[in-house]
Amino acid sequence: MRATTLHDLKDIRFTEVPDPVIEAPTDAIVKITASCICGSDLWNYRGDNTITPGMTIGHECLGIVEEVGSSVTSFRPGDFVIVPFCHCDNTCPHCLAGVQSACTHVGFTMSGQAEYTRVTQAEGTLYKVPGDPGAELMPSLLSLTDVMATGWHAAVAAGVRKGGTAVVVGDGAVGLCGVIAASVMGAEKVIAMSRHADRQKLAMEFGATHIVATRGEEGEAEVLELTDGVGADAVLECVGTGQAMNTAFSVARPGAMVGFVGAPHGVTLPVRQMFVKNVGLAGGMAPVRRYLDELLPLVLDGRIDPGRVFDMTLPLESVADGYRAMDERTAIKVFLQP
Amino acid sequence: MRATTLHDLKDIRFTEVPDPVIEAPTDAIVKITASCICGSDLWNYRGDNTITPGMTIGHECLGIVEEVGSSVTSFRPGDFVIVPFCHCDNTCPHCLAGVQSACTHVGFTMSGQAEYTRVTQAEGTLYKVPGDPGAELMPSLLSLTDVMATGWHAAVAAGVRKGGTAVVVGDGAVGLCGVIAASVMGAEKVIAMSRHADRQKLAMEFGATHIVATRGEEGEAEVLELTDGVGADAVLECVGTGQAMNTAFSVARPGAMVGFVGAPHGVTLPVRQMFVKNVGLAGGMAPVRRYLDELLPLVLDGRIDPGRVFDMTLPLESVADGYRAMDERTAIKVFLQP
Numbered sequence: 001m002r003a004t005t006l007h008d009l010k011d012i013r014f015t016e017v018p019d020p021v022i023e024a025p026t027d028a029i030v031k032i033t034a035s036c037i038c039g040s041d042l043w044n045y046r047g048d049n050t051i052t053p054g055m056t057i058g059h060e061c062l063g064i065v066e067e068v069g070s071s072v073t074s075f076r077p078g079d080f081v082i083v084p085f086c087h088c089d090n091t092c093p094h095c096l097a098g099v100q101s102a103c104t105h106v107g108f109t110m111s112g113q114a115e116y117t118r119v120t121q122a123e124g125t126l127y128k129v130p131g132d133p134g135a136e137l138m139p140s141l142l143s144l145t146d147v148m149a150t151g152w153h154a155a156v157a158a159g160v161r162k163g164g165t166a167v168v169v170g171d172g173a174v175g176l177c178g179v180i181a182a183s184v185m186g187a188e189k190v191i192a193m194s195r196h197a198d199r200q201k202l203a204m205e206f207g208a209t210h211i212v213a214t215r216g217e218e219g220e221a222e223v224l225e226l227t228d229g230v231g232a233d234a235v236l237e238c239v240g241t242g243q244a245m246n247t248a249f250s251v252a253r254p255g256a257m258v259g260f261v262g263a264p265h266g267v268t269l270p271v272r273q274m275f276v277k278n279v280g281l282a283g284g285m286a287p288v289r290r291y292l293d294e295l296l297p298l299v300l301d302g303r304i305d306p307g308r309v310f311d312m313t314l315p316l317e318s319v320a321d322g323y324r325a326m327d328e329r330t331a332i333k334v335f336l337q338p
Numbered sequence: 339m340r341a342t343t344l345h346d347l348k349d350i351r352f353t354e355v356p357d358p359v360i361e362a363p364t365d366a367i368v369k370i371t372a373s374c375i376c377g378s379d380l381w382n383y384r385g386d387n388t389i390t391p392g393m394t395i396g397h398e399c400l401g402i403v404e405e406v407g408s409s410v411t412s413f414r415p416g417d418f419v420i421v422p423f424c425h426c427d428n429t430c431p432h433c434l435a436g437v438q439s440a441c442t443h444v445g446f447t448m449s450g451q452a453e454y455t456r457v458t459q460a461e462g463t464l465y466k467v468p469g470d471p472g473a474e475l476m477p478s479l480l481s482l483t484d485v486m487a488t489g490w491h492a493a494v495a496a497g498v499r500k501g502g503t504a505v506v507v508g509d510g511a512v513g514l515c516g517v518i519a520a521s522v523m524g525a526e527k528v529i530a531m532s533r534h535a536d537r538q539k540l541a542m543e544f545g546a547t548h549i550v551a552t553r554g555e556e557g558e559a560e561v562l563e564l565t566d567g568v569g570a571d572a573v574l575e576c577v578g579t580g581q582a583m584n585t586a587f588s589v590a591r592p593g594a595m596v597g598f599v600g601a602p603h604g605v606t607l608p609v610r611q612m613f614v615k616n617v618g619l620a621g622g623m624a625p626v627r628r629y630l631d632e633l634l635p636l637v638l639d640g641r642i643d644p645g646r647v648f649d650m651t652l653p654l655e656s657v658a659d660g661y662r663a664m665d666e667r668t669a670i671k672v673f674l675q676p
Contacts (some may be wrong), residue, residue, distance in 0.1 A: 027412065074547070079671030087661045093568045094592045099616050102592030157618070254432045267605040275598070278437050280495070280620030282595065284613040 002188075003056045003114030010327070012320040017056060019117035020111060025071040027114025028122030030083055035061035035113050035151025037148060037322050037334045038085075039172045039262055042272045045323050048265055051289065058113030058170040059085040060145045062138070065126070072122045082127040083119055084288035085109050085146045093173045100124075100287035109145075110113040113319055114335060121143040126212030127292045133300065139249040139335055141327045143177065147333070148295060148306040150261045151238065153186055156236035157283030158259030162186030165227050168208070169248050170238035171199040173333040174261060175205055178236040178302050182209025187234070191226055193219055193247070199332060216247070224253040232256060234332060237283075242266045254281045310335040341394045341452030342657045347385040347561060348665070350658040355394060358449060358456035361600050366460030368421055368503025372476050373399035373451050374648065375660050376423075376548035377510045377671045378601055383553060383661050386603055396451030397423040398483045400476075403464070410460045416567040421466040422626035423447050423484045428462030430581040438462075438625035446485075451657055465630045471638070477645025477673055478637045481515065485671070486633060487645040488599045488624040489576065493523055495621030496597030500524030506546070507586050508576035510538040511647040511671040514544055514601060518642050521545025525572070529564055531585070533556055537670060538577040540646060542641075554585070561589040570594060575621075580604045597621040599670055648673040 003017045020029055022181045038060055043049050054117045065079040075081065088095050088103035095103050106119035119125055124198060129141060140148075151174050166182035168175050171194030182190045183206065191210045192203035200211045231253030238245055241261025248258045249270055260283040269281065300303045312331040314322050315338075320333035341355045342561065346466050352592035358367055365454055376398055381387050399450060403417040413419065422556025426441035428435050433441050445458035457463055479488075498504045504520035506513050509532030520528045521544065529548045530541035538549045550560045562569060569591030586596045587608050599619040636642045650669040652660050653676075 093566075097591070097593050099593035102615055133536055184565055228431075253435070255437035256620075264613055267609050269609055271602045271605050271607055273623040274619065277602050278620075278622035278625070280595075280618060281612065282616075282618030282620070284616035287616070325563045 001112050001115040001155050004058055005054050006044055006051055006126065007053045008051060009057060009301070010045055012045065012323045014317045014319055020116050022067060022069045023118070024120065025069040026121050026123060027069040028065055028072055028119045028126065029067040030061070030063045030081060030117055030119055031066045031311050032061045032063040032112070032115060032117060033276060034063070034142050035316070035336045036142055037336070038111070039174065039328055041323070041326055042191045043263065043265065048214070056111035056114060058111065059109040059143065059208060060142060061109060061112040061117060062142055062145060066116065067123060074123055075126055075128065082129060082141060082144050082292065083109055083117065084127065084149070085290070086285060086288060087120045087125040088289055089121045090289055092098060098287060099179035099288045100286055100289040101285040104197040112318065115338060125289065127289070127296070128250055129296070134274040137299065139310045140305055144292060144295055144299065145287065145335060146178070146286070147309065149291045150174050150286040152295060152308055154178045154238055154259040154261040154283055155181035155234070156235035156259065157257065158188050158236050159257045160185045162233045163188050164233035165189040165191070166234045166236060167191045167193065167223055167232040167251050168236045168238060169193050169244045169264065171196060172238065172253045174204055175236070175238035176309050177306050179203050179206040179208050180306055184298065189226065191232065193221055197312070218246055219333050220250040227253070236257065238262055240264050242268060246270065249273055249279055251304060252277070254278050260308050309333045313337065339453040340655070341449050342396055343392050344382055344389055345391045345394050346377055346389060348383055350383065350661045352655045352657055358454050360405060360407045360623065361456070362458065363407040364459050364461060365407040366403055366413060366457045366464065367405040367418060368399070368401045368455050369404045369459055369527055370399045370401040370450070370453060370455060370676060372480050373567040373654070373674045375451070375657070375664055375674070377512065379661070380665055381601065381603065383484070383665060385500070387405065394449035394452060396449065398480060399455060400446060400480055400483060404454065411468065412461055413464055418467050419478060420467060420482050420630065421447055421455065422463055422465065422487070424623060424626060425458045425463040425626055427459045428627055433462065436625060436628045438627040439623040447668055451654065453676060463627065465634070467634070476638065477568070477648045478643055480673070481644040481647065482605070482630060482633055484624070484626065485511045485647065485653065486515045486518070487626040487629045488512050489518040489630050491624035492516045492574035492576055492599040493519035493572070493596040494597065495595065496574050497595045498525050498572045499521045501526050502571045503527040503530045503583070504574060505531065505561055505570040505589050506530050506574045506576060507582045508600065509534060510576065511539060513576035514540055514630035514647050514670070515644050517544040517546050518540050518577050520574065520644060521671055527564065529561055529570065536649070541605060553615060558585055558588040565591070575595065576600055578602050578605070580585040580606060587617055588616070589613055592616050595620055599624055647671045651675065
């Protein structure tokens with residue numbers, strides 16, 4: 001098949017690789033009908049993680065079941081499915097506790113920007129989409145494989161509550177989905193920290209009530225002012241850098257939680273500040289499968305439209321242009337069509 | 339008055355110092371009838387914090403109100419009061435949110451091991467003990483000024499729930515009070531990590547169902563075995579060192595919270611592990627005042643007896659012997675009588 005592969009720093013190609021095959025009876029092969037590029041793919045692209053030349057990349061996709069292993073009984077070829085980026089059996093104690101991202105059989109989509117991908121633990125991982133959703137719903141359905149579920153997880157971990165104040169640090173696709181989550185959960189003030197006009201606009205349309213366009217101490221002071229000097233009841237840290245984390249802890253009111261979902265890079269947690277302020281940290285890799293029962297109806301009913309985070313659509317073979325656009329921040333998130 | 343003072347590394351004296359006086363209309367002076375030595379006093383004693391020669395020390399005490407400032411209306415000379423180690427107005431937004439330890443007017447007991455101490459924000463800080471509790475209740479009442487409330491805070495922050503599993507890391511007075519808290523909150527398994535026979539015995543009497551006497555990887559493996567390979571639902575980190583924190587995160591099941599209450603010393607939080615396992619951290623300096631409505635009746639009704647953490651009683655003037663005993667771990671906690 002043809003797949004997106006990474007060869008070196010910023011060297012993304014669309015090349016021929018071996019077809020994925022059923023390796024275990026719990027596997028399924030999905031023919032990808034839509035995929036996209038994630039902010040976390042950029043960590044690889046920029047060389048922040050180790051690159052194995054020729055490695056396939058991409059973990060957000062949906063499509064049609066092509067083939068299933070012998071122990072997969074709930075899905076069959078032809079089913080249209082959402083593929084959560086982290087695979088899970090959905091039966092182990094961690095899954096039953098709602099932490100499918102720490103499943104004892106956890107796996108990951110390894111060739112999401114390709115023609116096909118192998119899904120491990122297909123019985124627990126895959127999620128059938130009922131009916132025949134139109135093309136216009138595809139971006140939002142695709143967002144459920146990662147970013148929308150991840151933004152939702154940040155809000156859950158931060159303990160967003162009806163009537164409270166939520167601050168979202170980060171205006172990438174996850175941060176914008178975090179704005180949706182905080183708004184749906186009933187936060188009265190949703191403060192989006194964003195420096196980019198197009199993202200600010202989308203944040204407001206997604207339910208943000210205030211925008212803070214400054215960063216660092218200036219931005220923190222602005223949030224404090226917006227919260228009557230008290231700080232925010234809940235903070236969604238949707239970046240994963242040290243600076244974002246510091247801002248998150250600074251704007252949190254004593255007793256609040258910071259919900260974090262960005263894979264941490266160069267983060268040293270301010271444990272003394274956490275102790276003195278009683279500000280906690282929770283979250284981590286999103287247990288996507290857990291939230292689909294809740295999120296899919298919101299998408300199908302048109303109550304949320306997270307697909308709007310995609311502001312560029314490219315044919316899959318032009319995937320390298322998509323990485324460049326996201327790396328240079330000329331696109332928020334790139335939708336790829338086969 | 340005579341007070342305990344610290345002069346240099348491990349140089350504790352009982353000396354003459356100026357009497358504390360009302361400095362603000364919100365102050366009160368309390369004549370101390372019982373006090374004690376805290377594990378966190380040892381950080382100073384051992385030189386882990388900066389020592390100002392001659393500084394008074396001690397922050398756990400109770401006694402009789404001697405004098406009040408002009409704006410203190412709920413207390414008058416002669417009242418028998420508990421003095422929470424952290425002072426608060428109990429009216430600011432942080433206090434109202436239950437984080438009295440981050441009160442906008444926060445203060446601390448500065449001469450707790452002395453004849454008198456000044457209490458700031460007395461109206462919000464002090465807590466009257468009803469009736470005429472006998473001498474045998476004094477140790478437990480004294481524990482409410484810090485360690486019992488702190489152990490309780492660890493359990494609250496860790497989210498201990500009825501029927502769940504709680505691990506308590508640390509067998510100091512706070513850890514032992516954490517065992518009481520987890521037990522009262524209904525945890526079905528309460529696993530105390532303790533290497534000392536006397537503390538193990540007390541932990542069992544306080545409600546621990548299991549003791550893990552090993553440390554590091556060996557201890558972690560033992561906890562994992564006791565929790566069917568899943569890990570603990572709630573972890574109380576009651577030490578404040580890097581090793582204790584690492585153990586706490588290792589024994590927590592994915593999705594669990596670590597409640598921490600030991601002032602962190604040399605702690606680097608394992609943010610990657612937290613992310614991958616979805617294990618959160620909450621807690622900090624205990625909002626003692628918040629818990630007194632709940633804890634005092636438990637003591638007065640005899641449902642809990644945290645005063646048993648005191649295994650040595652000394653006259654206040656022999657305070658230096660008490661520090662030595664706690665430093666050498668020949669005493670769990672030392673009760674001081676004027």
